[in-house]
Amino acid sequence: MSAALFYLASLIALCGAAGVILAKSAMGSVISLLASFFALAVIYLLAGFQFMAAAQILVYAGAILVLFLFVIMLLNLGALGTKFELSFAPFQSARAKLACAIAVGLGLIGLIAAQRASLPESVAQASAEPIDSVHNLALALFGRYSLPFQAVSVLLLVTMVAVMVLAKRKRVGKGNEQ
Amino acid sequence: MQDVPELVIWIAKIVLIFGGMIATAAIMSLAERKVSAWMQYRYGPNRVGPFGLLQPLADGVKFIFKEELIPAGANKLLFRLAPALAAMPSMLTIAVIPIGTTAVIGGREIPLGIAQLDIGIMYMLAIGGLGVYGVILGGWASNSKYSMLGGLRAAAQMISYELTLILSILAIVALSGSLDLNEIVASQREIGDWNICTPMGVLAFVLFTIASFAETNRHPFDFAECEPELVGGFHTEYSAMRFALYFIGEYCAMTVMSSLNATLFFGGPSVPFMPDAHWALGVLAFLIKAGFFLFLFIWVRWTLPRLRFDQLMRLGWRVMLPLALFNLLATGAWIAFTGDH
């Protein structure tokens, strides 16, 4: 039962991921991504990580993707089209082929690494501890892995600031840059 | 009673609670019109059945037999899917709400709630947050300017107020020390223990109530519809049962939010001054509390005018969010210094 569910969820996740890059319209991509996120949440649930599953839906499906939708709706509707079709056109260029090759290679490396459990010592230990309940998850995040957890938040902050700097428009003409 | 299989009890619970919510949605559609009428020196619908009580039935029949229109250029798949997406999340979230403590029937203990989840409130927020998809996709798929603007507004509004909603709930979670709604209820057995009786609880309650109005797209925050500007907002192009689904979804969301309000701040099924009351009395207490908040939804709708969109955003980001953050911080400080939940 759970094995069948796992394979079904994995299939949906993969199809969704493929749909994200193959869909002609941006809206199609977003819907595919949504399906992929949900399938991932199901896989988390099957693995016993209830909190992760809920966080996955809450953060990714409930907040981030809604923002994506918001932006897409502000784009030109006529140019996007309202039909859902697949297109392989983006994969014709040499650069895209190279990117695909690299992505697939990295994915393979990750798979092999997971298979051989050749992970760093601390991470291997973490997976040995049960972090299924909220209490244990909190203990792990704010106790043992407090520093990495805080570092990640700093990373996010840095990313945000970087985006602001990159996206800021330079004022041309008046002479005074802001 | 001892030898009834677990599955039968489960199905009975689902039928009762889920059916109760759908019935509540039907009654609310009548109550909305009746209460608004009474507040405006009117009678309200009183032709179908005694006191107009059969009006929801008549409305239902009308919705079923009306023609379903799909606008030209609409994305047919999403257009058909969106109303279901709008109605489903709120129907799913009722599963984790404990409508009573533990019923004892024929010597068997039955927890009154469809599901007992460790992460009850997380599940609720995660699934409840998906309701916005129905509105956005419905607005986009209609291929109409008004629908689109309604969908856009819904997206902006729901993202803004969901933060406040979650932060105000987090304060209560911190006070009760659990994400499980059953434990949150268990921690407020007596009226003195109700979360509303703490200073942070009061602020969280006010923030939660306002945010829940915005989350369910109700007055004074119903920008996704906004008749004077957007005809019907996101559901301009919808007709017949698909339109009705949006309404059922809205009323179900109101029911869930009211239940959550009663559960988080008013002890859910806890009866004031009778901590050891019979479980049936507890269910009654819960229904009365949730019913009051349902009434509040209607009451506010027919009292307050709609805000302007910039006012809505300013209120959300510059007033509600800082207050919610401050509340969470104060709750943390309270727990740290007093040392108890």
Place this chain on the structure above:
Amino acid sequence: MVVVQRKELTLLERLYLPEVVRGLSITFRKFFEKPITRQYPEQPLPKDAVTRGQPRLVVKDDGNIACVACGMCEVACPAYAITIDGGETDRGIEREPKRFDIDMLRCILCGFCEEACPKDAIFMSDELELADFSRAALLYDIEKLKRPKSTLQKRIDYVYKLNNRWRRAP
């Protein structure tokens, strides 16, 4: 130029919530007040001489119709709702309508026919309800328009009072 001065709000008003509660209390009090709605078919509208309903033809006390088919109302009618075919009669007045139709779907209840009539033959009655299942049924002929003078007397008296500048006393 009109300068609108915004009222300075006090702190309590700017906090908004107390004012919301005040508004809620107002609507809650209205909750218990008696509705002012009229339950229409059961409680009909009040009618008086001023009620300007559908036009009706006067039947005099001797049983004859007062109309002489002069066509004044037909001309006065802004909606072209009236159609009259006159004909001879043995009575002393020599002419009477053979056909007098009012298309009630066109009639706008303006009362011009009442003002135009030189023979006090057409008056606006207090009949207001107009609904049927076909257009043909709403094309009123002479039989449907006839009313005894006594039923229209209140309106007749009122019109005389209203227009006594140019009408003789009855």
